Amino acid sequence: MTDWHQFIASQTTTSNATGVSGKGFFSALTDLGLMACSGDDAANFLHNQLTNDVEHLTLDEARLAGYCTPKGRLLASFLMWRSADSVMLEVSRDIQATVQKRLQMFVMRAKAKITDATDAFVILGLGGAAVAPVLAQWFPVVPAVPFGKVDTDAGTLVRVADAAGVPRYQWITSPAIALSAWPALDAGLEFASPEAWRLSEITAAIPHITLPTQEKFVPQMINFEAIGGVNFKKGCYPGQEIVARSQYLGKLKRRMLPASVSAAEAVAGMEVYADKDAEQPCGMIVNAARDHDGVYHCLIEIKTAALDGDNIRLGLNGAVLHFSALPYALPDTV
Incomplete structure (x- = not known):
């Protein structure tokens, strides 16, 4: 167990944070994992595997994306962004290993490598109007719109979908920086369990594929195209014909x-x-x-x-x- 995990295990979280009210909250999102796809062909490889455009993903944005079976059923849902040398994929930790293994199987001759980056980073979820002022010492400018992204020496800050009009962010940083930032975060915000973050995701109606729901849904069944997780103008990917047919042939049921x-x-x-x-x-x-x-x-x-x-x-x-x-x-x- 790392120093970070020992520290988190020793902290007492509130059980009454709703994620969309109060002075603001922050949570350690230990149920999420990270994969890094690096190499000259990384973006092109993922572009041909995922439901969203990866090749035109810029350094100042994040996007949602899905990974489907050939039958168009979602194996995983991702939040993705570019770092200086990789495309980062955030995924539910309970399916990360199997999804990573499956993606790696299809790399073949592409100059791309997928690695588990979970232990190298801490993911913090933060919600509320008070978050931006608290973060100012690390991020003088926060993303102005959902799915905007900024990078500083303190890590990556992604603004995700608002919940009931309340801004929410994910801060992806090193364990050392997270530990050093903890006193200031704890002074300005309420430390809440990951359940508070999950409640805020449900308020925002952002779905996540986890182990019990793998291969259960075509993307449109969980509104994935409505929240920007599917690009219908990009090239082929596994299940693309099924996803396109669901979109254009008849009313979705x-x-x-x-x-x-x-x-x-x-x-x-x-x-x-x-x-x-x-x-x-x-x-x-x-x-x-x-x-x-x-x-x-x-x-x-x-x-x-x-x-x-x-x-x-x-x-x-x-x-x-x-x-x-x-x-x-x-x-x-x-």
């Missing part, structure tokens, strides 16, 4: 919506059922997190037809889900 539920448990991969057709599931939890009142907030992939005036339940005869509106618009193809 499955989408992702936020919902809340009072239940003993709600986790990714759990199925949901409509009262009018309890024999087969109509959807699945993509991500879930619990708030300080014990209520679970979820992102639910679901048949849109099942939402017509009927109760949707978590599991057979389970608690009723209460759906809410997305924080962004869906494309006109819906």
Whole structure:
């Protein structure tokens, strides 16, 4: 165990941070991993593997991207950005090893190498209006818009999607810098568990593929094209024909919506059922997190037809889900 992990294990987090209110919060995102793809052909290789444009990714931006099977089902979702010498891929840690191995299998003769960079970096998630002033000593200028990126000697700062109008950031830095910055962060912000960050991601309706949901969804089923994770003008990649067909041939019949539920448990991969057709599931939890009142907030992939005036339940005869509106618009193809 590294000094950083020992330090984090010794800290007490708040359990009541919602991620979208209060003076601001920060979390150590230990459930995320990092891969670095380096070499002369790194960008071109990833461009031919992922759902988004990698070749034109600039140093001042980050992008979402997916990695699909030949059948168009998502194996992974990434936040990606360029460093000075690599394309960095942030992914759920529970699938990182298998995804990295699969990508490496297809490198073949390309001048590209994919390495595990998780232990070399710390990922901090920060949310709230108070974050920018606290970060000023390391980042005098923070990204002005979501998915903007700045780099300083203190590391990389990515502004991710806002949650309920509140700005959120990820600071990717070294363990040494994170430890030295801790007193100032702790003085100006509330240290919260990763659950607070996951709640803020659900508020922003940003889905993450994890082990229980690998190969369950075509990107559009979880609104991935609506949040900038799919480029329909780029060249081919595994599953591209299926993804394009889903976009342009007919109305999409499955989408992702936020919902809340009072239940003993709600986790990714759990199925949901409509009262009018309890024999087969109509959807699945993509991500879930619990708030300080014990209520679970979820992102639910679901048949849109099942939402017509009927109760949707978590599991057979389970608690009723209460759906809410997305924080962004869906494309006109819906």
